[in-house]
Amino acid sequence: xxxxxxxxxxxxxxxxxxxxxxxxxxxxxxxxxxxxxxxxxxxxxxxxxxxxxxxxxxxxxxxxxxxxxxxxxxxxxxxxxxxxxxxxxxxxxxxxxxxxxxxxxxxxxxxxxxxxxxxxxxxxxxxxx
Numbered sequence: 001x002x003x004x005x006x007x008x009x010x011x012x013x014x015x016x017x018x019x020x021x022x023x024x025x026x027x028x029x030x031x032x033x034x035x036x037x038x039x040x041x042x043x044x045x046x047x048x049x050x051x052x053x054x055x056x057x058x059x060x061x062x063x064x065x066x067x068x069x070x071x072x073x074x075x076x077x078x079x080x081x082x083x084x085x086x087x088x089x090x091x092x093x094x095x096x097x098x099x100x101x102x103x104x105x106x107x108x109x110x111x112x113x114x115x116x117x118x119x120x121x122x123x124x125x126x127x128x129x
Contacts, residue, residue, distance in 0.1 A: 032095060035106030036088065042113035043084040047077055049120035059123045 053059040054070055061070040065083065069076040087109065095102035 029099070031103050032099060032106070035103045035110070036091075038110035039088060039091070039106040039113075040084070042110040042117065043081065045117035046113040046120070047080050049117040049124070050080075051077065053120040053124045056124050058126060059120060 050059070050061065051073055054061065054076075055073075061067045061076075066076060066080060069079050088106075091102050091105050091109075094105060
């Protein structure tokens with residue numbers, strides 16, 4: 001118990017030593033950040049429902065880049081989220097020149113992957129008596 005308290009104390013000291021004063025950002029890009037969070041959440045929902053649906057043997061992966069990994073959950077998840085990271089990085093690059101387009105693309109991805117997650121959930125629900 002003493003070791004845990006010492007470790008936590010060291011962590012607290014390190015955090016306090018690295019802390020910087022808080023200050024307001026000059027131009028927060030709230031709409032882009034919201035669209036980014038929506039896109040990442042939708043990618044995660046797609047991954048979770050796809051993995052569950054594959055595990056229940058109620059669906060198959062139709063993305064040709066991911067099909068070969070559909071029997072290996074860890075590799076499948078890492079590959080899926082790697083592809084998501086690359087696409088979101090691309091949107092961040094678009095944002096540098098066309099902020100409104102980047103927001104629209106993020107919300108479009110969010111809508112698409114949310115629809116896929118809902119579809120996967122419905123396929124899995126069909127298996128339940």
